[in-house]
Amino acid sequence: MNDTLAGWLQILALVAALALCHRPLGDYVAHCLTTTRHLRAERLVYRTGGVDGDAEQTWPAYMRSLLAFSAVSVLFLYAFLRLQNHLLLSLGMKPVAPDLAFNTATSFVTNTNWQAYSGESAMGHLVQMAGLAVQNFVSAAVGIAVVAALIRGFTRKRTHHIGNFWVDLTRIVLRVLLPVAFVFALVLVAAGVIQNFHGAQALTTVAGDHQSITGGPVASQEAIKELGTNGGGFYSANSAHPFENPTGFTDLVEIFLLLVIPFALPRTFGTMVRDRRQGYAVVAVMALIWAASVTVVTINELHSVSSPAGHAAGGMMEGKEQRFGIWSSALFAVSTTLTSCGAVNAAHDSFTPGGGGLLIFNMMLGEIAPGGTGSGLYGILVVAVIAVFVAGLMVGRTPEYLGKKLGSREIKFASLYILSTPAIVLVGAGIAMSLPGEQKAMTNSGPHGFSEVLYAFTSAANNNGSAFAGLQANTVWYNTALGLAMVFGRFLPMVFVLALSGALARQRPVPVTAGTLPTHRPQFVGLLAGVILIVVGLTYFPALALGPLAEGLH
Template structure:
């Protein structure tokens, strides 16, 4: 256990050490300051704006920005779905794989444009090199870019002074992709290739198995480039069905460390950039403390559950090694599980379905909080800021004062938008679970019965409604019903909160800054940090405790 503690401590030190300079860099990019890449990238950026024409030149209102987000995402959806359906006629398909079914194409396209990367298929058996490289990998870049762009719209709402304009979507997206996502992904890809992650346009390789001496085929592809952005953009979709438990995606402890850092790196860096953007680093510090506190508490819970699981005492001492890669063990598997569900990443390096009941409950609960603990690229931080507004509003009601945050008064319209952000994923999780269970065929799609079977369903819809993408493996995912229902849930849970954030930002930007007075609630002290934690926990606990009691909690008491 002491070795696990040291490993995890080194991880967090490295994460903060890398996030701080990256946060400074992102702040420079999004405030139009010169960086060391400006001379190289600026000509490309200019050409893109010239190609886009007038839409890339003018400031946008909330309506214009929101429509741009929807138009771009719909265009991405149509292109990716056409690519999936017509895969058999496209190049770089050495295995001659046919196009997918309509329902699977719909689900996969919805999944990747929403930054969810829910995978109802096994990549090496279903998708060609072309589809993975030019369809899925491209969407990993742009879906992450859209989330970060909307975050900075909200930040402009706090810093703008009496203006309805909130920036330009095409400029925001271009800057984020060219200056942040592409360079960092290129570096991570090179490091992963150096560790043995596959990167080739070659087809499968025929070889002989060591155990039975039979001929087998080892699938290859452009893996490293997809793995880098799937982690950095909090996307999570694996090139192979086994995701980052596959040795071609994650060969050793060094690659595992780099990929795990990558999951949380940009979300953590955005918290640093937030403090710089609003010119109050203490605000960023508050969010960092809350996020790290939740993440470390979750990590301790999962690690102890897997290390001291009492139901495994008769098999392997007290440790639960089922479903875990021996090269990673309990420590790195537990860290990955909480990282991938705190961020809306969804990649795996161990079988979550094999975790102990409490070890599986904690990652599920992290998703159900709205994935605001670091969260998705951009979307996690604007979700956390919305929770801050809610905590401030509640405090204002308690003391009879108009709530304020960063000098802007929080009024009824702002809280309506905040409620849309918080309640949409919550309601879609519960509604989706209900609709699935009511389906007469539901039991035939489960490999497990009883509380664990219910946990598989609840986990799946917690993942779908919170743009995560991970799953308990006991649920049959490639069915027409789940493909269509899941695709609709992913789209609604992504774009309703996103549009609400855009209109919230516009409304905040129209307001004058209120001078800080003796009665202004401090949002940087220990009292507010405690209150924010309580608000987050109460909303999550009240919403999901009854359903948790039917799943992982019941299973825990049954297996003791």
């Protein structure tokens, strides 16, 4: 079989698997978010926490619970990292330095999983599985909880109630993430991913040399790392490491896992608003952008002559694994940067200027095609609100979406959402470039060095977590600055989404008339995709021109 045919078959197999899961998984999540029945394990959680599982919350109460849970999570994880040397299974690792512990704690709680440390030389087994991996579950659930609250804003009328944060969090963890992760952790072990508690194991190699191999509970962490679009690798090399991702099969399983929930949630949305066509329109926009990006990045990576290093080597294999090759590396890279996952099976820093530049652009889209677990859907729904507003301006009537009027209050929250992340990215990268000391952190010089810094702030503020890893970011300044970028990039937009949900929920729905813009037709799909590309393009074009574009034209 030739490369091109195999490459396309791989993409088709992935699309088929995602399409098969779209309906059942989407409907199952909708059921979990709407049912009034509690499982026994869930009652136990509510009782332990002293919360009422049958109570409803207003949007400020929902937000306070979410922020309290996240703040406690940051403090707990910070303490865990600082004290790891006193705990079981520490493998003799030292306590994590304060700035790195702050960065890592915020990184995992915000679903970013930016890693300024190397797992194999900094983290013991217990902190990986009971500290970092726990946040892989709960931070993903927090994202889905927020989108559940937003959807309730559309479906409910004349109420202040948008659900119960504790119930949404607990159900998503126990009913969705835990069972799926458990099954796929075993699939990954069966295919070669390791799962043990070995410390460093010294061996004499085939040629009589010495090598030290570090084991760990990798498969259990790998499954939720992808499923929750977290992306934090057990090892420094992440999913390029053969213990995390040993074969072409595990590679496709991992790509599938990181896409499956984000691509199924539009079905959840369609089911909950009782108009599945609305969900299809949203998933169509996501799929279009994903497919276009896969195509363009793959073509860039295949055309090695487009860059001096690729031309010299005869192929863009620097930073890529032989068992994956170009096609699987490009597919993984696009999927991970469009989902806020941030796991990598190849070094993005060494991609072609066009391919690597598009990976940055993917994140700049705001992680909405299909985006992170939950955050992808609420992100694209906020842009849909803007798109409906733009259409309303064209015909001169008050816009409405799913029967809810989009007045000045709603548009204010949506606009603040759209503006907050770019502000963090551009201000952060701007400050980093104006400080001569921080510029030294770049491995590469010239436009590519700027791309490394731009990538870092784009990745942090959009909660992606992948890197142009040449940037030596484990400094007090970068740990602090990127930690703050992750916190504000995660929670500011969430607050605006919850406020938007509250504003929508209290409205009385307006009837559909002949003048209502249909939001399920191809026309709206085109409008939404256009608004996404234009808003992002205009916001980031100057920054992209200084980095990847300058490098590509070099």
